Amino acid sequence: MKIQSLLRQYKTQIEQQLTAYIEPLQAPETIKEAMLYSLQAGGKRIRPLLLLATLHAFRKPMDIGISVACALEMIHTYSLIHDDLPSMDNDDLRRGKPTNHKVFGEANAILAGDALLTYAFQVIADDKNTSPDVKVRLISELAKAAGPEGMVGGQVADLEGEGKTISLQQLEYIHRHKTGKLLQYSIRAGAILGGATEQQLTLLTAFADYLGLAFQIRDDILDIEGEEQKIGKKIGSDVENDKSTYPALLTLDGAKRKLRDHMTEARTLLEQTEIDASLLHYICDLIETRDH
Ligand code: GRG
Numbered sequence: 147m148k149i150q151s152l153l154r155q156y157k158t159q160i161e162q163q164l165t166a167y168i169e170p171l172q173a174p175e176t177i178k179e180a181m182l183y184s185l186q187a188g189g190k191r192i193r194p195l196l197l198l199a200t201l202h203a204f205r206k207p208m209d210i211g212i213s214v215a216c217a218l219e220m221i222h223t224y225s226l227i228h229d230d231l232p233s234m235d236n237d238d239l240r241r242g243k244p245t246n247h248k249v250f251g252e253a254n255a256i257l258a259g260d261a262l263l264t265y266a267f268q269v270i271a272d273d274k275n276t277s278p279d280v281k282v283r284l285i286s287e288l289a290k291a292a293g294p295e296g297m298v299g300g301q302v303a304d305l306e307g308e309g310k311t312i313s314l315q316q317l318e319y320i321h322r323h324k325t326g327k328l329l330q331y332s333i334r335a336g337a338i339l340g341g342a343t344e345q346q347l348t349l350l351t352a353f354a355d356y357l358g359l360a361f362q363i364r365d366d367i368l369d370i371e372g373e374e375q376k377i378g379k380k381i382g383s384d385v386e387n388d389k390s391t392y393p394a395l396l397t398l399d400g401a402k403r404k405l406r407d408h409m410t411e412a413r414t415l416l417e418q419t420e421i422d423a424s425l426l427h428y429i430c431d432l433i434e435t436r437d438h
Contacts, residue, residue, distance in 0.1 A: 149428045152202075153195060153199075153425065153428070153429075156195055156198045156199075156208060157191050157195065159212065160191050160194045160195075160198075160212070160215055160216060161186070161191070163212050163215075163216050164185045164186075164216050164219060165186065167216055167220075167265070167269055168181050168185065169182075171265075173261075176250065176254060177254070177257060177258060179250070180246060180249075180250040180254050180255065180257070181258050181261055181262055181265075183249060183250070184223045184226065184227050184240075184246050184258065184262075185219065185223050185262075187241050187243055188241055188243075189219070189222070189223070189241065190436075190438075191219060192329070192332075192361075192429070192433070193215075193218040193219060193222055193328060193329060194215030194216065194218055194219050194332070195215075195429060196329065196332035196333050196336065196426075196429060197211050197214060197215045197218060197332045197333070197335050197336040198212075198215055198336065199336070199425035199428075199429055200332070200333050200335075200336025200340060200426065201339055201340050202422075202425050203336075203340065203419075203421040203422050203423045203424075203425065203426055204337070204341060204421060205340075205422065206339065206340045206341070209275065210275050210276065210339055211335070211336060211339050213269050213270055213275075213276075214270055214273075214284055214288075214335050214339065215332075216266075216269060217266035217269045217270050217288065218266070218288075218328065218331070218332055218335070220262040220263070220265060220269070221262065221263060221266045221288070221292050221297075221328065223262055224258075224259040224260070224262035224263045224266075225259075225292075225297060225328075226240060227245075227246045227247075227255050227259040227262070228255075228256070229301070230245040230246065230247065230255075231247055231252065231255060231256065232247065232252060234305075246258055246259075266288070267288070267289070270284055270285055270288070271285065276339070280338065280339070284335055284338060287331060287334060287335070288335070290327075291327040291328050291330065291331035292328060292331075295323075295327075296323055296327035296328065296331075297324055297325075297327055297328055300319070300320050300321070300322070300323025300324025300325070301323075303316070303319055303320045303323065303324075304320045304324055307320065307390055310390075311390075312390045314395050314396070316390075317390055317392070317395060318359065320390075321358070321359060321362040322355070322358065322359065325358060325361060325362050326354075326355065326358030326359060326362070327358075329354060329357060329358040329361060330351060330354035330355060330358055332354075333351070333353065333354040333357075333426075334347065334350065334354065337350045346421065349415050349416075349418050349419045350415075350416075350419060352415050353415040353416050356408045356409070356412035356415070357408075357409075357433060359408050360405050360408040360409050360412065360433060360434065361433050363392045363404055363405040363408065364405055364433060364434065364436060366391040366392045366393055366401060367392070367393060367398065367401055367405065368437065368438070369391065370393045370398055405434065406434075409430060409433075409434045412430060413427065413430060416430070
């Protein structure tokens with residue numbers, strides 16, 4: 147099957163399964179609606195797709211990874227709901243639609259995030275297709291990637307750096323943790339479920355580190371280019387933006403160079419793993435060139 151249609155098929159399966167996990171819950175309708183509202187709001191599903199693409203590289207069927215893939219999307223969705231709250235970014239729109247708290251109120255949005263975070267771990271724990279020791283490893287690594295040593299730690303560092311001039315090293319800490327750790331987990335989980343050797347796991351972990359940073363650099367570049375289009379002038383090459391971003395620290399051209407360099411490193415590591423990484427290479431291309 148062609149790569150694009152396989153990824154489309156994966157995306158459809160992930161979206162159907164996410165709904166199938168929520169609908170039978172014995173819980174108040176309000177919380178189910180609030181969870182489904184954000185889960186169905188049309189994200190790229192990059193984390194579950196990375197997991198399933200890694201599994202594919204080890205020639206394993208997607209059904210052995212679907213629960214962890216959905217758990218990842220639940221945790222990602224919780225982080226976006228909480229990130230949009232008045233006490234954090236105070237955003238009215240996410241993916242072009244009203245944010246969760248705008249529709250369901252702040253208390254329900256907090257609870258929808260909490261519910262998605264906790265339910266994600268239940269979904270993995272209840273999976274009948276995976277052995278208990280592999281599940282414990284996957285749950286432990288996911289807690290680490292999402293918690294204080296991972297995404298939450300990165301979010302705190304980001305909040306603390308607001309309005310300050312930070313170094314490239316501090317910026318990398320923020321992104322490695324805030325977005326990188328969950329992306330890295332997506333690939334590690336696929337590799338663990340796929341039966342990777344320790345050497346392959348090490349190579350894929352390093353690959354995912356570069357990919358995670360590249361993902362964020364592309365995000366920063368898109369913000370600048372979107373802004374340029376809106377106001378119709380060139381701002382990216384000047385360091386006049388007070389937000390801590392790669393273009394602000396390195397200039398727009400410097401950020402583009404760093405993105406290219408990180409992607410070259412990532413692809414080189416991927417080649418060394420000696421797996422059938424065609425889907426992962428394709429996702430690398432998508433991450434490097436994505437326009438949203
Ligand atoms: C609230 C604990 C807590 C953490 C929030 C991920 C995050 C941490 C905040 C999101 C802020 C943000 C816009 C970061 C930039 C990169 C990023 C993660 C974008 C959103 O992820 P995508 O592009 O989103 O995968 P979609 O919409 O495709 O799901």
